[in-house]
Amino acid sequence: MSQFNEVLQPIICDAYTEPTQHWLIEKGRPPEKVQERREACYYYRPPGRSTGRTEADDVGTRVPLTFVNEIRQRVKAWREAGYPGATGVTAELLAYWHRLDRERRLFFCQREAIETVIFLVEARDDFRQGVTVPREEAGAFVRYACKMATGSGKTAVMAGLAAWSILNKVADRGDRRFSDAVLVVCPNVTIRDRLEELKPERGEASVYRIRDLVPAHLMADLRKGHVVVTNWHALAPQDLNQVGGVGARVVKRGQESDTAVVARVLGREVGGKGNILVLNDEAHHAYRIRQTDDPATAENGDVDELADADRREATVWIEGLDRIQRARGINLCVDLSATPFYLHRTGNDPGRPFPWIVSDFGLIDAIESGLVKIPQLPVQDVTGAEIPAYFNVWKWIVEQKLTAGERGGRRGQVKPEAVLRWAQQPIAQLAGLWRDDFKRWSREAAEGKRPPVPPVFIVVCRDTRLAKVVYEWITGEGETPPPVDEFKNPDGREYTVRVDSRVVEDLATGVAKSDESRRLRFVLATIGKTAWPGGSPSAEYLDLVEDLNRKAVEHGRPRIDPTIPPGRDVRCIVSVAMLTEGWDATTVTHIVGLRPFESQLLCEQVIGRGLRRSQYHDLTVEEVAKVYGVPFELIPLKATPGTPTPPPRVHHVHALSPERDHQEITFPRVDGYTYRITAQVLVAWDRVPELRLDPSEIPDETLVKALTTDR
Template identity: 25%
Template sequence: MTWIDYDVSLVDDIAARLDLRAPNASAVRAVAEAIADGDGREVVCDLATGVGKTYILAGLVDYLAAQGVRNILVVTPGTTIQDKTVANFTPGHAKFVTGSDVEPLVITSENFSRGQVGDALHDDTVTKLFVFNVQQLIRPSDKTSRRVRARDEFIGTGLYQHLQQVEDLVVIADEHHVYSSRAKSFNQAIEDLGARAVVGLTATPAPGVKPIFQYSLAEAIADGFVKIPVIVYRPDGRKDESTVLADACHLLRIKDAAWSAWAEAQGRSPVHPVLFVVCRDIPDAERVANRLTADDMFPDEGQVLTVTSQSSDTALRALAEVEEADSPVRVVVSVNKLKEGWDVKNIGVIVGLRALASETLTEQVLGRGLRLPYGRRVGTPMVDTVDLVAHESYRQLLANKDALLQQVLPADGGDLDKDRPQPAPVASQPSSGDEQQILTFTSRPRVIGDDLVDGSPLLHVESFDAVMAQGKRDTKAVATLRAKVPGAPTIRFPRREREVLPVRFSFSYIDNAAARSEGAAYRHEFKVPLVRQAVDAQRGLDNKVGTVVTAAESVDATQKFISISELRNDLFGRIWNSGYVEETLAESRAAERVVREFLAGAGVTAEDQEHEWGELRAAQAAVALGKLVKIAYDTRKLQPTYAFRPVDVPTVPRRPCPRTS
């Protein structure tokens, strides 16, 4: 056959019928123009995950069929995307793409040996859409692959050989980047087919590939086609696994309420958000799944779904139905099986418990949550965002996609909360002449008795010239000492010396008013915020995309609670183990009194045994009580004491006795 001409008006018509988004229409247009020569060239389109590569595929099939192409082969990386692609071209299926003028005959490894298919293969009026995964094309040792290449009575030859013989074969490789690891065998299989054109669709092109069309994640966010990623972290620095999972579940419940409220107000069917947890390996995934079924998380049957390479068909079916309204699944725990092909719109929260160092893995995992639950931005932040609970380095998590994230984050990629307390520098010492200034870092001043005692020097920062000048001054100031006359006797005198020592400390020095006053600051529960930062993108007047980080509405994090009896024991232990007092019965009772009065100031009575305190409130209360005791210890009164200490004093040497001859 003569090859097809580029028809821009046909592309525009298809874009209107399929209601293609602008970037998808542009991608179809770029491919149609690039393959017009039909010389077997390979072209790649790079589009952000969540933009809608499915519609680009449908648009290309419609365009090729309208141009007279009757043999189109779609290659998928595995059965997950293969099944999804078949569903996209199956009328009546929930994922069927409507609007096409052509209804191709879908041919797979399961149905190609039927008589109806055999007849259609030789019918030039029927558009054939072959959907195979890459293993069925490049592994002759595989049973299915042998079937594809073996002679079939209805076809008259092997299916693979039939594809080699047709003159208008176009190959479309979905998730094109996956084939880079097996490029030699894949390219050989495609080359042997003699296709007129090969089109790759991907969100993460392999290194060295130069796409003919690109649409970045930044552009998708700026144009409102996907959710806005929100990085969630805790200012208190806690990042243990239990806290991360508890916070993620807490966020999911908040999102669920927001999604349902919006749907009810708009008269729409509710969509329930799902938590997506990525683990390091299969044992880790199973352990995390067991933790997530605890009573304080998602204990009901079917709420937590684990999907790995060892998952059953039942689990895979549950995964495929996770966005259905009657699905019980609220958490999906996986290793990496879901990197491609799991296209659902209801991922609300993502937790990465494995290292997401790979650029491809990071964006593919992030892509699971980018699709909008109601097909568009609705103006409600909790609905229009996907939360990434990154209690570790969120900068490292997002620094993997250069086009978006290097505009958002500083180049050093440091952690968010690396500020550490530093000694405050005092004013530089005055200098004279050409001496350099001296910078001194000191500790904080203390109050002892009625006096304010200056802080002690912690560190000096001095120039070399300043050190030398100080050395000269010290040399001049040294006193001239005379040596003791050799052999001179010493005499020992008692010398009365005065020494100021603090009195012995007692908890009884802390009065009730001071303890109550300190405890009053802890009358109310302390909330730990989950800080949410939205990574948004906007187009400027020059149509260039820039990204901004804006503060999203924060929510309260989860925390553990302890009983009042545990709290009393913790507070007592904090001051009793300080080492400031002798361990006597009187001091024990005094310590109990201090704790009792401190709690009274916080609104806890002696009879109160039912209330609970959050662990953050309890921890900070213990620190405050410890500081109260330490201040009392440091500021206790001083009293002079006297003691006699022996001092050896040289005496005038006695005249030596005359020697006798």
């Protein structure tokens, strides 16, 4: 099998400069290092052809992203020419972002994504000649999609684009190319809360200053603009017959009008402003459904319990933007996503990219630049088979191990107990490797070399029924012994958590239907964290813990300490489908896929959020995630080393007070510079024209009073 592409050094590029080399990976040939940047492309496999099934299965047809490659060259030429056509504000921002002495330099992929959008708006006409970005459909608003791998820094790109638009609009109110009203739409409340840092009114606590994206002297102008952050659920018209969530029988007002929806979403701060700049985060959720087919059944007969929710999300999201277009007008819509491709059962050609993609920095590019963890996949086993069994665990179990009755037929349900019987071995095998890492992390934490948090093991299941039996077995509640004792939940300690599809939906909307769903939201948000973000738990969590502790006392269970992040000690997560977007745990080390995979796109979506690095100050340090059952193909895999890469050295800095207070060094915060002219300046008064001031012609005093009808 040619898809196993082990290389000793996957990281071969500098994340801060344009890539100059890449790993060329082709079927039947060993990986080859090529001394040029990778061409933007994707691999298309027609629907119905499985991934990683037999040797005859190829990885699909390589299709260049011709439009992206053309724009990439145009942008590069524009950059090298000094950005002709750019406004003074834009030129200042671009120079600021390119400074080599920045404390927090922007990755090249971040700068290129921002530059590409600016190019399409501002570049001189001769640079943009013949460049026409395809529309989603005739009459639709303009969309530009930036394809950026998970972990490559989409938030900074959104912040840069918001600042560029607002500051240009403030500088020239008559220029309709820009907008000072920005709407950011994201898939769930977890991301929404995190993206609050995009609001300029946060000042020094905003992303613009924390990441040094806007000079201090421009912050006052930036605060003249408005950034609204919302999740897609807010775009749905509200039922005006609801009073406190209960249907009102007396008043029949129907649903909100388009104008009312837009006014509610944009809020009072934006007021009646139009010409909105829209930034879609995780924009692969925002697409138009072309036909009504069976949303719940895949082509292989598997029932996808999240399909209906996916279709509703896409419909509400795109129809909400259509309402904004009709009511206020959308100046430009920028989509950001690691996987801007059409999915199955949407009426579009599944596996094809959005036609309006204008820049591309994918997962392979991110691996080669050191921006994400490097996957390690099964490449050989004792059976000697061309494809190792655990490369695609689901296919191996369902097609080779289960009986016809256990498979349940085309429209039947695969029996979860039967799947677990065969899945126990690959899970236990990978859990044994996890235990080795767990012991090593514990030892290094005791020596002060890393934070005292455990590595995280993830099992991604097909549906809730399977997740339930897997969870029971892993935690020792099943009929057979668990894979490792460290995953048990003893004496009220929670080392393993289960996240079902219902919980995923609750986490997305922020409207939890139970205390357990609310609690899981905080658990997932704090996995791998030794302290609460901001230093203390939120008021919402304190109220929740008070309710849970009251119940714990009644039932004789241990009380919860609200000062400890509830996800700090979590070691294992059993999840349905994929982990929710916005989940940014950096301690994931082992992943098992226990579900069908219809495409390489789905492989990346399922575990992409498990590939975030634990640190970014030294991108040459390789970080690895071991993966079973997620059949990635055509990516450079990290060859298994003899010894693990040591963690980055942790330096602890302690303040010695009061004995060294006299040695304190303070640094002023410089907001600007004043230049003193030391040379002598002479004025030729005989050449200064005369200016006569006549009070009878130019009044120097005016009396005003309130408007009154008195005569």
